[in-house]
Amino acid sequence: MQQQLRTDLITDYDRLAGTWWDPRGPLAPLGWIARARAEFVPAADRDGARLLDLACGGGLAGPHLTGKGYRLAGVDLSQLSLNEAARHGYRDLARADLTRLPFADRSFDVVTAGQCLEHVPDPYAAVAEACRVLRPGGTLIVDTIADTRLARLVAITLAENLPLPGRPERGTHDHRLFVNRPRLLRTAREHGVDLRLLGLRPHLREGLGYLAGRRERVRMVPVKATGVLFLGVGRKR
Numbered sequence: 001m002q003q004q005l006r007t008d009l010i011t012d013y014d015r016l017a018g019t020w021w022d023p024r025g026p027l028a029p030l031g032w033i034a035r036a037r038a039e040f041v042p043a044a045d046r047d048g049a050r051l052l053d054l055a056c057g058g059g060l061a062g063p064h065l066t067g068k069g070y071r072l073a074g075v076d077l078s079q080l081s082l083n084e085a086a087r088h089g090y091r092d093l094a095r096a097d098l099t100r101l102p103f104a105d106r107s108f109d110v111v112t113a114g115q116c117l118e119h120v121p122d123p124y125a126a127v128a129e130a131c132r133v134l135r136p137g138g139t140l141i142v143d144t145i146a147d148t149r150l151a152r153l154v155a156i157t158l159a160e161n162l163p164l165p166g167r168p169e170r171g172t173h174d175h176r177l178f179v180n181r182p183r184l185l186r187t188a189r190e191h192g193v194d195l196r197l198l199g200l201r202p203h204l205r206e207g208l209g210y211l212a213g214r215r216e217r218v219r220m221v222p223v224k225a226t227g228v229l230f231l232g233v234g235r236k237r
């Protein structure tokens, strides 16, 4: 019998909610990626601009977004994570499924979906929904894990098993939910957004410094290869 898809993660994130901001905890690398993602968010070009962070978790992007001029909104299914996000700059928070957003069409200037598409059974429906709530001219930013053997090796076999600080819990990822890049690009294009993809990896020297206990954070650097962790950015037509 085929094993069930691992989509019951919300209770895990409720249980882990106290660790969102722990620089050596199981969610620590998400903070590094949130910082990299925020660099792709343009400064707001109008008063009252709104940014929606899909599956915002504990709001790790918050500190990197303040100063860009947006009112921050976030949705997540983990209420305890939303409570954390409320303490880090998010003003409008809703416990909602990112594939069925409780917002009108074209209501946000920026929509981000960080490290969440690989946790939902239909990430392409989630991308369509993200495009729906984005206004024309607005920016969509997604980052997730590619559906490759290499990603499975790096993000599951190695990342979840090596006894290192910042290690995600075993079972965090289900490789069958990893995202197909051509289909992601096609879906976004069909909903008005031409995404440009780039890969992300930890800065090697900083990563080693982190593992040696000499530093608390690691910068992510852009790379051409998109076969493991990748980010897509584009504007809505």
Ligand SMILES: C[S@@+](CC[C@H](N)C(=O)[O-])C[C@H]1O[C@@H](n2cnc3c(N)ncnc32)[C@H](O)[C@@H]1O
Pocket (backbone or CB within 6 Å): 009, 010, 013, 030, 031, 033, 034, 054, 055, 056, 057, 058, 059, 060, 061, 075, 076, 077, 078, 081, 096, 097, 098, 099, 113, 114, 115, 116, 119, 120
């Ligand atoms: C890996 S964390 C990423 C959190 C945040 N985006 C970040 O990068 O720090 C995945 C998040 O997705 C949320 N999540 C999973 N499935 C969801 C869904 N269907 N709708 C809304 N949130 C979901 C979880 O509760 C968790 O907070």
